[in-house]
Amino acid sequence: MKLSFSPEDEQFREEVAQWLADNLCGEFEEVRHRGGPGDEHHMVAERKAWERKLAEGGWTCIGWPKEYGGRGASIEQQVIFNEEYARAGGPGRIGHIGETLAGPTIIAFGSEEQKQKYLPGILRGEVFWCQGYSEPSAGSDLANVKTRAEFDEASGKWRINGQKVWTSLAHESEYCFVIARTDPQSVAHKGLGFFLVTMDQPGVTVRPIEQLTGTSEFNEVFFDDAVCDDTDIVGAPGDGWKVAMGLLGFERGVSTLGQQMLFQNEFDAIVKLAKENGAAKNPALRQRIADAHVGLKILRYNSMRMLSGGEDGSLQKEAMIYKLYWATWHRNLGKLAMDVLGQESEILDEAPYELNRLQSMYLFTRSDTIYGGTNQIQRNIIAERALGMPREPRG
Amino acid sequence: MEFAFTEEQQMIRDTAADFLAEVSTSEAVRAAMNTEAGYDAALWDRVCQEMFWQAIHIPEEHGGMGLGYVELVAMLEQMGRYLFCSPFFSTVCLGVNALRIAGNEAQQAQYLPEIVAGKTATLAYASANGGWDSDAITATCTAEGAGYRLDGTYRYVSDGHTADILIVAARKSGSAGDDGVSLFVLDADTVGVSRKWLPTMDQTRKQAEVVLNGVVVGAEALMGEAGKAWPQLQQVLDLARVAIAADQVGGAQQSLDITVDYLQERVQFGRVIASYQAVKHKAADMMVKVEAGRSALYYAACVADEALSGGALGAELAEAASVAKAWCSEAYFFNAGCGIQLFGGVGFTAEYDIQLYFKRAKSTETFLGDAAYHRERLAQQILDGEAAA
Ligand SMILES: Cc1cc2nc3c(=O)[nH]c(=O)nc-3n(C[C@H](O)[C@H](O)[C@H](O)COP(=O)(O)OP(=O)(O)OC[C@H]3O[C@@H](n4cnc5c(N)ncnc54)[C@H](O)[C@@H]3O)c2cc1C
Numbered sequence: 049m050k051l052s053f054s055p056e057d058e059q060f061r062e063e064v065a066q067w068l069a070d071n072l073c074g075e076f077e078e079v080r081h082r083g084g085p086g087d088e089h090h091m092v093a094e095r096k097a098w099e100r101k102l103a104e105g106g107w108t109c110i111g112w113p114k115e116y117g118g119r120g121a122s123i124e125q126q127v128i129f130n131e132e133y134a135r136a137g138g139p140g141r142i143g144h145i146g147e148t149l150a151g152p153t154i155i156a157f158g159s160e161e162q163k164q165k166y167l168p169g170i171l172r173g174e175v176f177w178c179q180g181y182s183e184p185s186a187g188s189d190l191a192n193v194k195t196r197a198e199f200d201e202a203s204g205k206w207r208i209n210g211q212k213v214w215t216s217l218a219h220e221s222e223y224c225f226v227i228a229r230t231d232p233q234s235v236a237h238k239g240l241g242f243f244l245v246t247m248d249q250p251g252v253t254v255r256p257i258e259q260l261t262g263t264s265e266f267n268e269v270f271f272d273d274a275v276c277d278d279t280d281i282v283g284a285p286g287d288g289w290k291v292a293m294g295l296l297g298f299e300r301g302v303s304t305l306g307q308q309m310l311f312q313n314e315f316d317a318i319v320k321l322a323k324e325n326g327a328a329k330n331p332a333l334r335q336r337i338a339d340a341h342v343g344l345k346i347l348r349y350n351s352m353r354m355l356s357g358g359e360d361g362s363l364q365k366e367a368m369i370y371k372l373y374w375a376t377w378h379r380n381l382g383k384l385a386m387d388v389l390g391q392e393s394e395i396l397d398e399a400p401y402e403l404n405r406l407q408s409m410y411l412f413t414r415s416d417t418i419y420g421g422t423n424q425i426q427r428n429i430i431a432e433r434a435l436g437m438p439r440e441p442r443g
Numbered sequence: 444m445e446f447a448f449t450e451e452q453q454m455i456r457d458t459a460a461d462f463l464a465e466v467s468t469s470e471a472v473r474a475a476m477n478t479e480a481g482y483d484a485a486l487w488d489r490v491c492q493e494m495f496w497q498a499i500h501i502p503e504e505h506g507g508m509g510l511g512y513v514e515l516v517a518m519l520e521q522m523g524r525y526l527f528c529s530p531f532f533s534t535v536c537l538g539v540n541a542l543r544i545a546g547n548e549a550q551q552a553q554y555l556p557e558i559v560a561g562k563t564a565t566l567a568y569a570s571a572n573g574g575w576d577s578d579a580i581t582a583t584c585t586a587e588g589a590g591y592r593l594d595g596t597y598r599y600v601s602d603g604h605t606a607d608i609l610i611v612a613a614r615k616s617g618s619a620g621d622d623g624v625s626l627f628v629l630d631a632d633t634v635g636v637s638r639k640w641l642p643t644m645d646q647t648r649k650q651a652e653v654v655l656n657g658v659v660v661g662a663e664a665l666m667g668e669a670g671k672a673w674p675q676l677q678q679v680l681d682l683a684r685v686a687i688a689a690d691q692v693g694g695a696q697q698s699l700d701i702t703v704d705y706l707q708e709r710v711q712f713g714r715v716i717a718s719y720q721a722v723k724h725k726a727a728d729m730m731v732k733v734e735a736g737r738s739a740l741y742y743a744a745c746v747a748d749e750a751l752s753g754g755a756l757g758a759e760l761a762e763a764a765s766v767a768k769a770w771c772s773e774a775y776f777f778n779a780g781c782g783i784q785l786f787g788g789v790g791f792t793a794e795y796d797i798q799l800y801f802k803r804a805k806s807t808e809t810f811l812g813d814a815a816y817h818r819e820r821l822a823q824q825i826l827d828g829e830a831a832a
Binding site: 051052322334335341342350356426431436 | 445446703707731735745769826827
């Protein structure tokens with residue numbers, strides 16, 4: 049076992065930190081620590097400008113292979129970048145869905161034409177993506193999607209009809225990757241296609257859904273004869289499930305790397321508050337704060353172990369605990385923040401419903417255990433795939 | 444960065460697992476735990492002579508294998524898994540650690556080779572007042588002639604009734620807290636030492652009361668500087684906590700594994716009970732507990748390794764030990780407790796092994812500080828110091 053980073057990696061860390069110190073200032077000072085879960089609606093234009101700034105410095109998509117414009121950064125370097133980014137107060141990324149989900153999927157499964165067409169915009173920090181998976185009747189049971197894609201021989205294009213829901217950042221996105229049924233007779237995960245759909249067209253309607261935070265980070269997306277070029281399906285019709293599952297692999301892996309440092313910032317804010325308001329003297333809260341500290345340390349060690357898995361990015365079976373562990377830890381942290389705030393936790397910054405950062409963190413953490421596979425689904429996965437217990441009966 | 448066992452470390456772990464599967468069977472554990480000594484002397488001889496485990500992290504210059512704490516932890520995890528009954532923990536994780544941290548050259552040169560040769564050792568510091576801090580030390584040392592006179596009573600001494608070598612903490616009369624604490628090393632048969640086995644709920648880990656009544660030792664028994672040994676003792680205790688966490692991770696894993704095996708066989712309502720979601724989810728939670736514990740343990744093992752070898756990471760020892768001991772204590776108890784529940788009636792019998800894990804979970808949880816104790820220790824570091832960085 050070896051816990052230290054190599055001298056080259058430490059040098060890389062300095063380079064990242066220096067670039068952030070030199071650039072995350074001046075006009076960008078105001079976006080520091082903004083955005084991200086619970087604050088997604090803040091300073092969107094400014095944060096998009098920041099995405100372009102990052103791109104100029106060559107700091108978008110660093111994990112992509114060099115031939116596609118990335119840096120081919122190692123896992124260690126991606127960890128370092130994400131740690132330094134969070135440490136510097138880098139704003140929540142708007143480009144993360146393109147960078148960590150759409151891009152890697154296109155690189156892994158897309159055609160040459162798709163790579164040429166879509167990757168540069170993501171790299172430049174100019175083109176944003178959203179994920180069109182969930183539907184009213186397909187949540188945990190993702191394979192139950194009903195959205196249809198029909199190939200129109202006359203126009204030579206796909207026509208998409210149906211509805212997606214809970215689509216994060218659809219209102220800020222140029223493209224959506226959509227799973228839709230290409231074979232109308234098919235059921236479950238057979239007969240699906242994976243489509244790259246332009247949002248700015250008459251057949252696509254985005255309607256915001258107000259969340260319990262009072263803000264609207266996600267949306268309903270309606271497809272009424274939305275059009276998609278025949279070159280914009282990834283893989284063949286019927287391959288959609290394979291492509292989508294490959295993508296979930298990316299989602300659970302590299303995209304959560306920076307998380308621990310973000311959580312550390314939140315934890316530090318709670319500690320500071322506890323010292324100021326006297327909660328730090330309350331024995332029960334001391335226990336819970338220390339427990340959160342233990343949990344956060346372990347979160348970091350979990351990800352270190354997970355990333356020390358196969359060089360090919362394959363995960364060991366213990367990596368299956370990761371999502372359930374961090375989501376549950378973070379949800380508990382949200383409640384701890386309110387309990388440390390005490391009676392003040394109720395008081396808003398402003399009417400009608402302006403939450404402070406800890407309040408919106410608290411409320412938003414209730415979704416951590418839902419999106420990306422609920423806690424119950426994670427337990428099913430662990431029991432079945434890691435412990436070899438029987439699969440759930442299916443209706 | 445490579446936060447995983449090397450091939451050599453995997454080999455050490457697998458060799459330990461294979462050996463223990465053969466010698467530390469349920470029958471062997473039950474036979475050993477029902478004796479006062481708590482272990483099979485012939486088996487301990489085999490461990491020392493064939494496996495050479497007692498020498499694992501004793502430096503080569505003293506006849507040991509000179510391996511690190513990560514290798515030690517890899518073995519301890521397997522001992523926890525197989526409920527191994529032996530004086531290994533007391534001798535290696537208390538005795539050898541104390542000699543390595545606080546012993547002078549002459550003491551190391553005398554006692555470490557004795558341990559290599561098969562002698563056992565332990566550490567006694569806490570009295571009956573229930574704590575694990577320096578306040579727990581009530582035995583006294585008084586300068587007498589060229590040496591010292593030691594008086595006092597220690598409880599909860601691991602294998603204290605069988606150990607050949609004793610390392611004891613005593614304080615200067617009238618001192619309090621971290622001040623005035625000294626460490627001594629002496630043979631257990633020194634005049635004035637009396638020892639009594641304390642029967643325990645967890646029969647796989649033996650404890651004793653050790654009484655020193657006017658024990659006279661020479662100046663050569665003093666370890667480190669008189670009156671200033673608490674920081675060193677604390678380091679020894681933290682190394683021991685990492686070792687216990689390893690036993691806990693092994694036990695928590697085995698509790699999960701034997702439970703899942705049972706769930707896959709037992710049929711109720713026409714299906715194996717492993718197919719019920721309430722049961723699956725409980726098993727999944729058990730896996731989260733033990734895997735998170737393993738992450739904490741391996742990190743602490745790396746830190747402990749550097750604490751002994753003088754690496755920079757060694758400065759984190761107290762924190763890493765508390766993180767690991769807090770989590771792994773609760774994880775083991777959770778897994779063994781859920782295990783009994785999921786076994787149902789047979790889980791409540793003496794015959795099934797899950798009860799042995801349940802009891803060992805509790806005894807390792809309490810020993811050297813439970814989760815609440817370690818969380819408070821961390822809280823002091825986080826909340827009572829200067830503003831967090
Ligand atoms: C903030 C947020 C952002 C999101 N962003 C996106 C996005 O950008 N794109 C996108 O496609 N989706 C997104 N989602 C949707 C998310 O992936 C789904 O909400 C999630 O998969 C759960 O599906 P559901 O809401 O239909 O709940 P359901 O599947 O109906 O689940 C309801 C409850 O039943 C439980 N349950 C369901 N099935 C089982 C089972 N087999 N065993 C045990 N319990 C079960 C669940 O755990 C849950 O507690 C987002 C959701 C949230 C909250």
